[in-house]
Amino acid sequence: MATPERYRLTLTSGGAVVMQGEWPIRETAARKYTSWIGSYGSMPGARIALAEQTADGPWVELKAWPDSEA
Numbered sequence: 776m777a778t779p780e781r782y783r784l785t786l787t788s789g790g791a792v793v794m795q796g797e798w799p800i801r802e803t804a805a806r807k808y809t810s811w812i813g814s815y816g817s818m819p820g821a822r823i824a825l826a827e828q829t830a831d832g833p834w835v836e837l838k839a840w841p842d843s844e845a
Contacts, residue, residue, distance in 0.1 A: 779799060779828075780797030780798060780799055780828075781797075781798075781799055781801075781827060781828050782797065782798050782799070782800070782801055782803075782804035782825065782826070782827055782828075783795060783796070783797045783804075783825070783826045783827075783828070783834060784796045784797075784804060784807055784808055784811060784823065784824070784825055784826075785823070785824045785826070786811060786815055786818075786821065786822070786823050787820075787821070787822045787824075788818050788819065788820045788821050788822070789819075789820045790820075793815075793818075794815075801827070804825060805825070808823060808825045808838070808840075811823050812840050816840065822839060822840070822841070823839065823840045824836050824838070824839040824840075825837045825838050825839070
């Protein structure tokens with residue numbers, strides 16, 4: 776039985792999804808989160824969000840970069 780992908784990273788620019796990835800292990804997703812900030816953080820309007828899928832199905836954002844969308 777395959778392990779469900781529980782953690783999702785989403786890179787958006789100007790509100791449009793540019794790239795997404797999902798992983799079953801939080802530590803892996805957290806490393807990718809940091810990596811994506813280094814790789815894509817200079818993209819104009821970039822926002823990188825880490826979310827977790829809850830037991831009842833919805834995705835809950837755990838953290839995002841930059842911290843605010845000012």
